[in-house]
Amino acid sequence: MAALYSGRKRRNVIWTGLAYAATVLGLSMLAIILGTLLWKGFGGLSLDVFTKNQAPPGVVGGLLNAIVGSVIQTFIGLAIGAPLGILAGTYLAEYGQNARLAYVVRFINDILLSAPSIVVGLFIYELLVVPVGNFSALAGGVALAILGAPIMVRTTEDMLNLVPNTLREAASALGMPRSLVIRHIAYKAVRSGIITGVLLAIARMTGETAPLIFTALGNSLFTLDPRGPMSSLPLIIYEFARSPYAEQQKLAWTGALILTFSVLALSIGARALSASTQQK
Amino acid sequence: MERARALGRLKFSDSGFRLATVVSALIVLILLAGVAIALFVGALPAFREFGIGFLFSDEWNPPKERFGAATAIYGTLVTSLLAMLIAVPVGLGIAVFLTELCWPPLRRPIGIAIELLAGIPSIIYGIWGVYYFRPVMQSYIQPFLISTLGNVPGIGFLFAGPPLGYGVLTAGLVLALMILPFITAVSRDVFDTVPTVLKEAAYGVGATTFEVVGNIVIPFTRVGVIGGVMLALGRALGETMAVTFVVGNATKIQTSILAQGTTISAMIANQFADADPGLFTSSLLALGFILFVISFLVLAAARWMLARLEMKA
Numbered sequence: 001m002a003a004l005y006s007g008r009k010r011r012n013v014i015w016t017g018l019a020y021a022a023t024v025l026g027l028s029m030l031a032i033i034l035g036t037l038l039w040k041g042f043g044g045l046s047l048d049v050f051t052k053n054q055a056p057p058g059v060v061g062g063l064l065n066a067i068v069g070s071v072i073q074t075f076i077g078l079a080i081g082a083p084l085g086i087l088a089g090t091y092l093a094e095y096g097q098n099a100r101l102a103y104v105v106r107f108i109n110d111i112l113l114s115a116p117s118i119v120v121g122l123f124i125y126e127l128l129v130v131p132v133g134n135f136s137a138l139a140g141g142v143a144l145a146i147l148g149a150p151i152m153v154r155t156t157e158d159m160l161n162l163v164p165n166t167l168r169e170a171a172s173a174l175g176m177p178r179s180l181v182i183r184h185i186a187y188k189a190v191r192s193g194i195i196t197g198v199l200l201a202i203a204r205m206t207g208e209t210a211p212l213i214f215t216a217l218g219n220s221l222f223t224l225d226p227r228g229p230m231s232s233l234p235l236i237i238y239e240f241a242r243s244p245y246a247e248q249q250k251l252a253w254t255g256a257l258i259l260t261f262s263v264l265a266l267s268i269g270a271r272a273l274s275a276s277t278q279q280k
Numbered sequence: 281m282e283r284a285r286a287l288g289r290l291k292f293s294d295s296g297f298r299l300a301t302v303v304s305a306l307i308v309l310i311l312l313a314g315v316a317i318a319l320f321v322g323a324l325p326a327f328r329e330f331g332i333g334f335l336f337s338d339e340w341n342p343p344k345e346r347f348g349a350a351t352a353i354y355g356t357l358v359t360s361l362l363a364m365l366i367a368v369p370v371g372l373g374i375a376v377f378l379t380e381l382c383w384p385p386l387r388r389p390i391g392i393a394i395e396l397l398a399g400i401p402s403i404i405y406g407i408w409g410v411y412y413f414r415p416v417m418q419s420y421i422q423p424f425l426i427s428t429l430g431n432v433p434g435i436g437f438l439f440a441g442p443p444l445g446y447g448v449l450t451a452g453l454v455l456a457l458m459i460l461p462f463i464t465a466v467s468r469d470v471f472d473t474v475p476t477v478l479k480e481a482a483y484g485v486g487a488t489t490f491e492v493v494g495n496i497v498i499p500f501t502r503v504g505v506i507g508g509v510m511l512a513l514g515r516a517l518g519e520t521m522a523v524t525f526v527v528g529n530a531t532k533i534q535t536s537i538l539a540q541g542t543t544i545s546a547m548i549a550n551q552f553a554d555a556d557p558g559l560f561t562s563s564l565l566a567l568g569f570i571l572f573v574i575s576f577l578v579l580a581a582a583r584w585m586l587a588r589l590e591m592k593a
Binding site: 012019023026030033037083084085088092112123178180182207213241260263 | 290291293294296297298300301302303304305306307308309311312314315318319321322369370371372373374376377378380381382390392393394396397399400401402403404405406407408410411412457460464488489490491493511514515517518519520521525545548549552553565568571572575576579580583587
């Protein structure tokens with residue numbers, strides 16, 4: 001009897017101990033990665049990074065063209081992806097609900113949510129780069145839109161489902177058409193929730209590299225023209241990390257630090273916003 | 281008169297808005313179909329030239345224009361398998377810790393910290409992997425594996441060769457770290473669907489935490505956990521940047537997991553810029569199509585399983 005008890009207890013201690021160990025491992029990996037980024041990247045932070053363009057080895061350069069490129073391409077991605085994602089999410093929650101089309105769209109959207117981003121890049125290459133004949137920031141932005149839209153579809157639908165039906169019924173009873181009920185009542189009730197989805201999508205789009213290799217390509221010069229190739233932070237990190245020159249590697253780490261902390265800040269901000277919506 | 285016109289305008293904007301939402305939903309559908317069709321069309325020359333043999337040939341010879349997908353498919357499967365072997369137990373362990381063992385006020389912060397791992401862009405895992413993790417592998421982990429497991433008869437061939445740092449195992453470990461948060465997040469959420477009365481009943485008859493997890497929580501949520509694991513597998517199969525940095529990019533199948541290899545996505549990322557239009561580019565697109573099909577099947581299975589659990593709950 002005693003042997004049985006102590007055996008069960010021992011097993012329990014060993015297995016729960018392993019669960020503790022797994023958590024410690026996970027948390028320490030996060031700490032190690034963020035620590036490495038700070039240690040290697042923080043020293044390179046200076047005003048030059050934000051005010052100078054990338055330069056050939058031997059010349060003091062910065063990341064200005066890459067940062068501006070990232071902002072422009074994310075903006076293009078958002079301008080295309082946000083209306084698409086929010087409207088499709090609205091269809092799922094408000095009009096489609098249990099229709100067969102809604103089931104299919106939900107399923108496909110969930111797959112797009114984790115589809116390999118490199119495949120999306122190849123798709124846009126076939127669609128927008130080959131026929132036009134040159135790489136462009138516009139193509140990069142469209143690729144990012146495809147990666148960001150599913151996130152907004154999902155959060156918009158989830159958030160609209162939180163709106164109590166009595167609210168919709170009250171507005172309908174006053175004679176408001178369906179579209180006005182959605183736009184003026186439902187959207188307003190969960191505005192911060194929808195913004196959460198947009199922020200999460202921006203975070204995802206800013207960090208993507210693989211689809212940009214075949215679409216925006218990268219550019220060592222400062223450019224604002226979306227019809228031509230353009231650099232971005234992930235692309236410049238990709239290029240400089242494999243460079244043999246120490247100063248370019250250092251800039252890669254600084255870029256990595258800036259990129260990681262902006263992306264993490266966006267996703268933490270999104271989380272805080274969604275927590276406050278759900279409490280309401 | 282005024283009123284009739286206003287009502288007419290309302291009706292117009294009402295159906296217009298509805299149409300816009302339906303069209304957006306349809307675009308989401310068309311996107312996935314479009315990806316499949318565009319890649320298939322691009323891959324057609326390669327499929328025509330090499331036929332079904334493309335899948336099984338391990339030749340990758342750009343100057344001679346002889347291409348096969350076996351090496352890349354093999355590398356993708358092996359790196360993903362290694363990643364799952366590490367990430368599934370660790371991810372489930374963290375989920376058990378969060379749902380059963382953790383002091384409640386710490387649950388949310390620790391959960392968010394683990395999820396932050398998923399928020400770090402994959403290029404960061406790449407640069408971290410190559411400059412920080414690869415030297416650690418080369419100086420400590422790989423020599424250790426070679427001198428211990430490398431001498432075990434039967435499995436020793438898996439750990440043969442010099443410690444290079446780059447390689448299939450390094451890529452698998454970095455991938456494990458990247459998919460860990462997906463496994464943890466999904467399993468934690470499905471563990472939370474277990475009715476508290478069931479767990480309390482088990483604790484009430486004297487079960488230990490380990491027994492409650494093993495006999496109540498896991499059986500109750502099995503389908504959901506498998507769904508979460510498949511979802512993570514879908515991620516691992518298609519991951520590009522991190523793998524490209526550390527896998528070594530050798531287009532040759534080697535049995536040792538310490539040896540350098542490649543994956544479908546790493547191959548595309550590495551060679552696309554240098555590929556001549558024609559058979560070379562088409563073969564890379566064919567690789568992309570194969571990756572799309574594999575990850576579509578895995579992700580569809582994952583979603584189907586998770587949906588089944590939702591229906592039960």
